[in-house]
Structure formats: structure tokens, C-alpha cells
Amino acid sequence: MxxxxxxxxxxxxxxxxxxxxxxxxxxxxxxxxxxxxxxxxxxxxxxxxxxxxxxxxxxxxxxxxxxxxxxxxxxxxxxxxxxxxxxxxxxxxxxxxxxxxxxxxxxxxxxxxxxxxxxxxxxxxxxxxxxxxxxxxxxGFSSGFSASLHTMIIMAKDVKGSIAFIANILSNDDCNIATMTVSRKGKNDLACLVLEMDSGVREITLQYLEQLKWVKHVRYIPNIDQ
Missing domain, CATH: 3.30.1330.90 (D-3-phosphoglycerate dehydrogenase; domain 3)
Incomplete structure (x- = not known):
């Protein structure tokens, strides 16, 4: 496209x-x-x-x-x-x-x-x-985001059902996902999930995701021009 x-x-x-x-x-x-x-x-x-x-x-x-x-x-x-x-x-x-x-x-x-x-x-x-x-x-992971939207980058283990789980968590924050990019090193290996959203994420949500055992770290970029 x-x-x-x-x-x-x-x-x-x-x-x-x-x-x-x-x-x-x-x-x-x-x-x-x-x-x-x-x-x-x-x-x-x-x-x-x-x-x-x-x-x-x-x-x-x-x-x-x-x-x-x-x-x-x-x-x-x-x-x-x-x-x-x-x-x-x-x-x-x-x-x-x-x-x-x-x-x-x-x-x-x-x-x-x-x-x-x-x-x-x-x-x-x-x-x-x-x-x-x-x-x-x-x-080394494909990401493909513009930083002009609210962006979250999650480095985590490639756990079954993890993407659906994260999407459900964000829906509770009333966040609409605009784009999603998923890249991984291999099956059951480290993966990178990049989400661009129309609105922001609460700090408590970021803290919750960060403490999950299968999550390595979470980065949140509200908007690069802010």
C-alpha cells in the first residue's frame, strides 16, 4: 500500500x-x-x-x-x-x-x-x-511506527494468547488500536509488539503490563511532538 x-x-x-x-x-x-x-x-x-x-x-x-x-x-x-x-x-x-x-x-x-x-x-x-x-x-525487530500517535512497545516472551490478552487490557482503558506490528526471533522466543493507539494509556495499566512475568519491558511514547 x-x-x-x-x-x-x-x-x-x-x-x-x-x-x-x-x-x-x-x-x-x-x-x-x-x-x-x-x-x-x-x-x-x-x-x-x-x-x-x-x-x-x-x-x-x-x-x-x-x-x-x-x-x-x-x-x-x-x-x-x-x-x-x-x-x-x-x-x-x-x-x-x-x-x-x-x-x-x-x-x-x-x-x-x-x-x-x-x-x-x-x-x-x-x-x-x-x-x-x-x-x-x-x-533488530521490525517496528514500523511514526511516533505521531500514542505508541506502546512491548518486549516479551512469545506466549500463546499474549496479543489477545494485551488488546483486552487496553480495551479496558478505552483505547482504540490504530496499527499493530508483531515481530519475533522465533517460536517461543523473544517478541516485539508495537501498538499505535488513538488515545493514551493510564500509568496503572503500564505498570500492570510491566510486572507480568513474560514481559521484559514496556515503553510508552505519548506523541513525539509533546
């Missing part, structure tokens, strides 16, 4: 920088990634692919990704000096570029993040234009 865009996507977001795809989109990918990590990042290994790899310095994608890792919004004037703020906050980072990777979207960036607790997480994001993004992978 072809991707659909609205007139607002074509206009683009309120932003700092020369390009909605190379700056605003990159900020949003990085802001989403730190929420997937679930804690403040202290180290980031950043790989730009294809078009990003050839233009990331000239279009400010390097500053944009660091700004996003510092949780700056797309219209934050500090984006231009993001490297200076990263140094002040003790964020270590490195850049790598791969100019030809046919398996990836032209505007793709991979973030390998290490948090304060030494937890690591890989996130691959695509900037689709107009500030719109797609989070393609989370720790």
Missing part, C-alpha cells in the same frame, strides 16, 4: 534548519529513540545511510540528531549549537556514513544508544519528508 501524506505533511513542521527531512525528521527520530531506550543516553554511535551519508554535514543532520538525543524540539534554537550542549551534558557520540545501502530508505539513520544504566538499544529510523518519520527497527 502506498504511503499517504496530508497537506500538513507537505507544508512541514515548525523547525530550525534547512530541510524538513534532513533536520526536523532527524530530530524526531532521535527524540523517539531516547524514549525507546527509556533513559538518558550517555553514548551514541550514529550511522547515516545513502542520501544522509552524503549530505548530513551540509544539511545539519549531525546537529539535528544530537539535538534530538538531548530532547530538543524541532523548533528549538539550540539545535544550531547542539554539539556544544552535548559536551556540557557529557554525551559521547561518533558518526559513521555508508553511502550505498540498497536495503534502506534514502534517508536512513541508525542509532546505537547506551544509557546511564549501561543498557544498549539499536533504533533505525527513516525520514520520509515534511518531518514525517518511520521507525523501521527496534533492536
Amino acid at each position: 502506498a504511503e499517504r501524506s496530508s497537506i500538513f505533511d507537505m507544508i512541514g513542521p515548525v523547525m530550525i534548519g534547512p530541510s524538513s527531512s534532513h533536520t526536523a525528521g532527524v530530530v524526531r527520530i532521535a527524540r523517539t529513540a531516547i524514549r525507546v531506550l527509556g533513559e538518558k543516553p550517555v553514548k551514541a554511535e550514529i550511522t547515516f545511510y545513502n542520501s544522509f551519508a552524503r549530505t548530513y554535514e551540509g544539511h545539519g543532520s549531525d546537529r539535528a540528531v544530537i539535538a534530538g538525543l538531548l530532547d530538543f524540539h524541532t523548533d528549538d534554537k539550540r539545535i544550531k549549537n547542539a554539539m556544544d550542549y552535548a559536551e556540557e551534558r557529557g554525551l559521547e557520540y561518533s558518526f559513521r556514513s555508508i553511502g550505498s545501502a540498497a536495503v534502506y530508505h534514502p534517508n536512513t539513520v541508525k542509532l546505537r544508544l547506551t544509557g546511564e544504566s549501561s543498557r544498549t538499544m539499536d533504533v533505525i529510523g527513516e525520514s520520509l519528508g515534511g518531518g514525517v518519520i518511520n521507525i523501521r527497527e527496534v533492536d
Whole structure:
């Protein structure tokens, strides 16, 4: 199915920088990634692919990704000096570029993040234009979410009936599921469930899901622009 865009996507977001795809989109990918990590990042290994790899310095994608890792919004004037703020906050980072990777979207960036607790997480994001993004992978699992809706990511064991169980729990919160992506390493192995919802989830519901024996962890992203 072809991707659909609205007139607002074509206009683009309120932003700092020369390009909605190379700056605003990159900020949003990085802001989403730190929420997937679930804690403040202290180290980031950043790989730009294809078009990003050839233009990331000239279009400010390097500053944009660091700004996003510092949780700056797309219209934050500090984006231009993001490297200076990263140094002040003790964020270590490195850049790598791969100019030809046919398996990836032209505007793709991979973030390998290490948090304060030494937890690591890989996130691959695509900037689709107009500030719109797609989070393609989370720790090697297909994810495919935009972070523009209320999003929940559940890493859990591949337990029979688990998807129906979680859907029932969310129905009690009056949540309508817009999209669902399920990826697993293998039968009865670790699985990743990504749910995009039209409305939010109560904190008590997140806590309940987190304490289930077969759930490894839960990440909740209300809306990346909030």
C-alpha cells in the first residue's frame, strides 16, 4: 500500500534548519529513540545511510540528531549549537556514513544508544519528508511506527494468547488500536509488539503490563511532538 501524506505533511513542521527531512525528521527520530531506550543516553554511535551519508554535514543532520538525543524540539534554537550542549551534558557520540545501502530508505539513520544504566538499544529510523518519520527497527525487530500517535512497545516472551490478552487490557482503558506490528526471533522466543493507539494509556495499566512475568519491558511514547 502506498504511503499517504496530508497537506500538513507537505507544508512541514515548525523547525530550525534547512530541510524538513534532513533536520526536523532527524530530530524526531532521535527524540523517539531516547524514549525507546527509556533513559538518558550517555553514548551514541550514529550511522547515516545513502542520501544522509552524503549530505548530513551540509544539511545539519549531525546537529539535528544530537539535538534530538538531548530532547530538543524541532523548533528549538539550540539545535544550531547542539554539539556544544552535548559536551556540557557529557554525551559521547561518533558518526559513521555508508553511502550505498540498497536495503534502506534514502534517508536512513541508525542509532546505537547506551544509557546511564549501561543498557544498549539499536533504533533505525527513516525520514520520509515534511518531518514525517518511520521507525523501521527496534533492536533488530521490525517496528514500523511514526511516533505521531500514542505508541506502546512491548518486549516479551512469545506466549500463546499474549496479543489477545494485551488488546483486552487496553480495551479496558478505552483505547482504540490504530496499527499493530508483531515481530519475533522465533517460536517461543523473544517478541516485539508495537501498538499505535488513538488515545493514551493510564500509568496503572503500564505498570500492570510491566510486572507480568513474560514481559521484559514496556515503553510508552505519548506523541513525539509533546
